[in-house]
Amino acid sequence: MSTIAQTAPRAQARRRMRVDGWRWAGRIFLVFMLLYTALPMIWMLITSIKSGFAATQFPPQWWPDEPTLASYQKLLDPQNSVGQDFLRFFWNSLFVSTVTTILSVIVAVPAAYAFSRFSFPGRNFLFFAVLLRNMFPAVIFLVPLFILMRAIGLINTHGSLILTYLTFGLPLAIWLLKGFYDNIPVQLEQAARIDGATRFQAFVMIVMPLSTPGIIATAIYSFIGAWNEYIYAYTFLSKNEQLTLPVGIQRFFSENTTDFPGLMAASFMMSVPVVVLFLVLQRYFVRALTEGAVKH
Amino acid sequence: MTIVTGKAEARRRVQPGRSGALRRIWQHRADYAYVLPAIAVMLIVIAYPIYYTVELSFFKTPPGLQLRDKTFIGLDNYTTILTSQVFWKVTWNTLIWTLGSTFISFVLGFATALALHRDFIGRGVLRAVLIIPWVISAVAASYIWKWIYHSDFGIIGAVLVGLGLADQPPNFIDNVSTVLPSLIVVNIWREFPFAMIMMMAGLQTVPDQLLRAAKVDGANAWQRFWHVTFPHLRNVSVVTMLLLAVANFNSFIIPWIMTGGGPSNASHIWITHIYELAFGRQRWGVASAYSVLLFLTLMTLGYFYVRALSGNERKEGSA
Numbered sequence: 134m135s136t137i138a139q140t141a142p143r144a145q146a147r148r149r150m151r152v153d154g155w156r157w158a159g160r161i162f163l164v165f166m167l168l169y170t171a172l173p174m175i176w177m178l179i180t181s182i183k184s185g186f187a188a189t190q191f192p193p194q195w196w197p198d199e200p201t202l203a204s205y206q207k208l209l210d211p212q213n214s215v216g217q218d219f220l221r222f223f224w225n226s227l228f229v230s231t232v233t234t235i236l237s238v239i240v241a242v243p244a245a246y247a248f249s250r251f252s253f254p255g256r257n258f259l260f261f262a263v264l265l266r267n268m269f270p271a272v273i274f275l276v277p278l279f280i281l282m283r284a285i286g287l288i289n290t291h292g293s294l295i296l297t298y299l300t301f302g303l304p305l306a307i308w309l310l311k312g313f314y315d316n317i318p319v320q321l322e323q324a325a326r327i328d329g330a331t332r333f334q335a336f337v338m339i340v341m342p343l344s345t346p347g348i349i350a351t352a353i354y355s356f357i358g359a360w361n362e363y364i365y366a367y368t369f370l371s372k373n374e375q376l377t378l379p380v381g382i383q384r385f386f387s388e389n390t391t392d393f394p395g396l397m398a399a400s401f402m403m404s405v406p407v408v409v410l411f412l413v414l415q416r417y418f419v420r421a422l423t424e425g426a427v428k429h
Numbered sequence: 430m431t432i433v434t435g436k437a438e439a440r441r442r443v444q445p446g447r448s449g450a451l452r453r454i455w456q457h458r459a460d461y462a463y464v465l466p467a468i469a470v471m472l473i474v475i476a477y478p479i480y481y482t483v484e485l486s487f488f489k490t491p492p493g494l495q496l497r498d499k500t501f502i503g504l505d506n507y508t509t510i511l512t513s514q515v516f517w518k519v520t521w522n523t524l525i526w527t528l529g530s531t532f533i534s535f536v537l538g539f540a541t542a543l544a545l546h547r548d549f550i551g552r553g554v555l556r557a558v559l560i561i562p563w564v565i566s567a568v569a570a571s572y573i574w575k576w577i578y579h580s581d582f583g584i585i586g587a588v589l590v591g592l593g594l595a596d597q598p599p600n601f602i603d604n605v606s607t608v609l610p611s612l613i614v615v616n617i618w619r620e621f622p623f624a625m626i627m628m629m630a631g632l633q634t635v636p637d638q639l640l641r642a643a644k645v646d647g648a649n650a651w652q653r654f655w656h657v658t659f660p661h662l663r664n665v666s667v668v669t670m671l672l673l674a675v676a677n678f679n680s681f682i683i684p685w686i687m688t689g690g691g692p693s694n695a696s697h698i699w700i701t702h703i704y705e706l707a708f709g710r711q712r713w714g715v716a717s718a719y720s721v722l723l724f725l726t727l728m729t730l731g732y733f734y735v736r737a738l739s740g741n742e743r744k745e746g747s748a
Contacts, residue, residue, distance in 0.1 A: 155650045159544035163555065166541050169618065170559050176584055177573045191598075192587045240466045247463035254453045269475075269727060270679035272703045273720045276485070276713055277478035300470055307467065361566035363682050368708065379568035383686065386572075393576055400569035411564045412557055 181205070181397035188393045204398035215385075219399065221374060222381030227406075229291050229377055230359040233298040237306050237355040238348055240299065245310030246336060250319070271301075271364045279368060293369045294377070298362060302355040309354065313347030314340065350417040357407045378403045479724070485717035499714070506718035515694060515702070523678065523698040525609060530616045530677040535670050537617065538624025543654075545625075546632050556629075563622035567682035574615040575687050578602050602688055605695040612696055615683050620676070624669050631665035632658070675730060699723055 180188055181204055183197040210216035247253075278297065279288070287293040317340060325335040341348075363379040370376055376384065382403065386396045411418060486506055488499040510516050545556055562570065577584050578601040586598025601611040635658050643653045681700045684690060690697035690705060697705075703723070707716035 156547075159547075162540060163544045166537065166559060166621075167555065170562055170622075173570075173573050173577055173618065174561065176577060180576065189582050191582060192591060193582060193584060240470065243463040244467035247460055251457065251460040251463070253457035253460040254450060269724065270681070270700050272679075272681065272700050272707075273482060273724060274475070274478040275704070276707050276717065276720075277481035280481070281473075281477060296470070296473075300475060303467055303470065357564060361568070363566075363568050364704075379566055382572075383568060393579075393582075396572055397576065400566075400572050404565040404569050407564050407566070408561055411560070415557060415560070 177397045177401055181394055181401055183394050185392055185394055204392075204394045205402070207395065208398055208402060215395075218373070218381065218385060219402075222376055222378045223402075225291065225375060225381075226360055226378040229294050229298070230356050232291075233295050233302065233359040234352050234356045236295065237299050237302045238352055241303055241306035241310055241351060242341070242344075242348065243336075244303075245307045246314055246340065248307065249311045249314035275364070275368055278365075282369060289370060289372055289375060291375065294359075294362070294366055297365045297369075298355070298359045301362075302358050306351040306355060309351050310344065310347050313344045317343050346417045349414060353410055353414050353418050356410065360407050482717045482720045482724075485713055486721045488714050490713040502714070506714050507722075509715060510718055510722070515697075518694055519697045519699060519702045522609060522694075522696065526613060526616075526680075526684075526698050527674055527677045529610075529613045530620060530680075531670060531673045533613070534617045534620040534673055535624045535666070537621040538626075538669075539628045539666075541621065541625045542628035542632055545629065556625075559625060560622040562619050567619060567680075568686060570615060570619050571683050571686035574618070575602070578611060602696075603692055605692055608688060608692065608696045612684055612687060615687070616677065616680065619683075620673060624673060627665060627669040627672075628662065631662045634665075635661045671730065671733060675727070678727070678730070 179196065182200045182202060183194065184199065184201055184203065187194055187197050187199065207213055207215050208219045211220055274297075278293075282288045282293040287296070321339050321343070322332075322335040325339050326332065330338065361379065362377075363383075366377045366380045367383075370380065373381075373384070382396070382399050386392065386399070485499070487501060487503060489502045489505070490499045541559065545552060576582075578586075580586065580598060580600040580603060583598060583601070585601070586595070589595040590598055599607070602608050639657050639661075640653055643657050648656065679700060680698070681704065684696050684698060684701050685704070688696045690701045694702075699719070700723075703716050703719045706712050706719065
């Protein structure tokens with residue numbers, strides 16, 4: 134008895150130490166990941182407030198001797214040709230992403246609802262066909278889509294981008310929303326039906342409001358996807374005034390590669406809208422992604 | 430998974446014997462209206478391009494998109510590809526790129542999710558910061574890292590020189606042996622947050638009672654992780670890794686912007702190579718044949734993806 138009484142606290146202490154060891158390992162690991170994640174972004178910001186001369190020093194100035202917002206002023210000045218281009222790219226991106234977002238919600242909501250609720254023949258096949266779209270890279274579709282878009286006269290228009298973005302945003306949108314609809318009890322609709330609502334009315338008045346978080350998440354996802362898309366925009370658009378930001382920035386800076394502060398400032402400004410959107414609505418976003426994926 | 434609203438179920442009960450496929454499709458005609466817009470868009474932008482790619486892969490095509498002048502050459506495009514040295518080089522790169530990025534992103538993301546699982550002050554902020562690389566554009570990420578790796582003014586080179594680890598700043602992305610690992614680091618930077626989100630969600634589904642029971646039985650932290658948490662996350666892990674693998678296999682922006690596939694093809698992966706063949710050298714036929722091969726590879730992956738997904742569904746159905 135006495136030996137047990139003596140060893141027990143010691144074993145407990147040892148176990149606590151081991152637990153603490155894991156906890157410390159976790160903390161150190163988190164610090165490492167934070168540095169890995171944040172340092173490149175911090176370096177982008179520091180570079181963006183340097184002058185072109187200060188950026189090309191060796192060893193680098195860890196903090197610029199004379200911080201300046203000149204790069205940002207140049208990009209945002211509508212009088213300047215650089216600013217004109219940048220603002221136009223920004224506007225194009227905003228337009229394409231917004232239209233894509235609205236359309237994909239309109240298309241994805243009924244489809245996700247049907248996949249969640251109805252059991253029509255071919256339902257599983259269609260659902261997986263929609264999901265499989267995610268598997269295939271843009272490149273497979275590029276050549277034929279380029280030809281198709283040229284045939285229907287959409288090349289060099291934002292319409293070609295919106296149509297294409299719709300399809301690559303849809304699978305995930307449908308998948309995410311389906312997760313939400315699966316979690317809404319079907320009895321709610323049945324109650325509405327008993328009260329005399331048609332199936333469509335029940336859908337619009339009961340299910341839609343309940344799935345608002347899912348719709349918000351879907352909308353953010355399509356917006357971010359469209360905002361960041363590069364390869365189709367790079368291929369379909371050639372006129373300077375139609376380019377979206379990712380392509381615009383690339384074209385712009387491949388001509389004057391030495392302007393690293395300008396490039397970093399542009400990268401930063403391109404990231405601001407999506408990061409802000411994401412930070413404000415991240416709760417919905419993370420929840421939707423995980424409800425679709427984990428609980429399915 | 431078979432939630433059925435009133436009308437359909439009632440209908441099925443009324444006519445149990447008649448189950449001709451056409452009849453069932455007709456009975457559910459209204460249901461298709463909900464899916465129709467999605468399917469229509471998909472057909473235009475997916476089915477047609479796939480058909481066209483397969484067709485083009487059997488033709489020799491003139492440069493420019495004057496595709497009326499194409500000539501049928503059977504499987505020649507495929508033999509050209511499979512006998513070229515570049516193909517094997519690019520395939521090897523693709524393997525390293527896909528497996529390396531997927532595995533490391535997953536492990537880092539999973540470990541981060543575990544470390545973030547316990548509540549502490551600032552956890553929400555930390556999580557948000559860690560996710561940001563995944564949200565920002567890959568184009569921006571490529572430029573940021575290109576600048577970090579810069580051979581004259583890059584910060585990593587400067588740090589290495591400052592610490593006395595190198596005599597002069599190393600050239601990361603113009604060097605045949607370091608270019609691919611350097612790009613993988615960038616890719617992981619963008620991707621581990623995705624694995625982190627997925628695994629965090631997965632962790633929330635691990636029942637607390639099980640962990641506590643294991644603790645009572647004397648399992649240490651590692652044993653609890655290995656015997657309780659990890660088996661519980663098997664499905665989520667499989668789905669996450671497959672999604673990562675597909676995304677990595679299909680990635681284009683990072684190698685394209687940072688190196689364009691160079692130096693001497695050292696960072697070309699399938700996708701960038703196909704793009705260059707098609708839009709750079711205008712060899713549409715060969716590029717299409719490449720796409721078909723890619724397509725077949727992805728179908729194989731896709732088979733496992735669907736199996737993993739329907740595995741989830743079955744499990745949920747029984748629960």
